[in-house]
Amino acid sequence: MFEIKKIIGSLLMPLPLLGIITLLMVFLAITQRRKALYLGFISVLSLLIVSTPYVGQTLIASSNNPQWQFNKRQHSQIDNIVVLGCTIMPHPQLVANNQLGDCAISRLLEGVKLAHQYPDAILFVSGGGFANTTNSQLMFETAKTLGIAASRIKQNPLAMDTAEEAKRLAIYLVDKKSALVTSASHMPRAKDLFNAQGIEVIPAATDYKDYSQFPMYKQFIPSADVLVAVTRVSHEKVGSLWIKLRRWIDPEAL
Structure with missing residues (x-):
């Protein structure tokens, strides 16, 4: 159960999730070229956008009180x-x-x-x-x-x-x-x-993360560090949902 939980949780993070979607779109492009390429483009673009300090900061701000x-x-x-x-x-x-x-x-x-x-x-x-x-x-x-x-x-x-x-x-x-x-x-x-x-x-x-003071020329350039911060916050949201589900099934579980 522990390994399954970790695998599912990891696959729901931005990089693997959007990567899997992109691979699926490339596969579908063989038979449905236009739709697959469109969705693949959206997946890659979304990954780049959430990796920018400007958007990433918005996503993680509430988690750095x-x-x-x-x-x-x-x-x-x-x-x-x-x-x-x-x-x-x-x-x-x-x-x-x-x-x-x-x-x-x-x-x-x-x-x-x-x-x-x-x-x-x-x-x-x-x-x-x-x-x-x-x-x-x-x-x-x-x-x-x-x-x-x-x-x-x-x-x-x-x-x-x-x-x-x-x-x-x-x-x-x-x-x-x-x-x-x-x-x-x-x-x-x-x-x-x-x-x-x-x-x-x-x-x-x-271990606080804050990109709000980055100079403007960096605000819209994708960063691996920002993606890591967004991934951590995503992990916490998935973890919180898992806790709520476990408690709904068994109030004494966690």
Whole structure:
């Protein structure tokens, strides 16, 4: 079920979805040339348009709420700092931090910053992985090199998605003051899943994306970075729909 969910979710992202549509149109062009070429043109054009900073910013703006940043002045004490996993790139010849993807590094740095600000707090690093490497292990090793004592760091290496992270960490976080560190686009869904486990978390969002201040000459030029940001927001929307469907089928599911 987990693999099927991931495959279907991945295929619904802008690049694979529009790519599949375009391939279908090329195939149909053999028998229905005009209609297929027209739809294929629309697919490629749509992909280019959503990849521009001008349009991409419109699509991701609501998912990058500045209010989700952690405000130290509002919290004199924190018991736990929870850093959720993100992308990793396992390679046995690289040190831990070089195996973490951009969003994983961004999340970990925010978590380490908070750990330095709250020296009595426990730092939870979460996330499974592949190729005998887990997100939590790479974050654990990197956090140690950034000055966090190993005794303060707890790993959660078996969780393969956010729902599992919330369930596995719940016993440590209930009735505690916990900061939740994840990407801004992921925060609403993550907070919802942790709340469903009876955990009140304090948002500590990072990995913000904003292209509104790009110079005008860049606003209408397609960018791979913008497409990645739009894809992440699309992933979150699909994930939220999946949660609603699961809860509709079984209110206790997530």
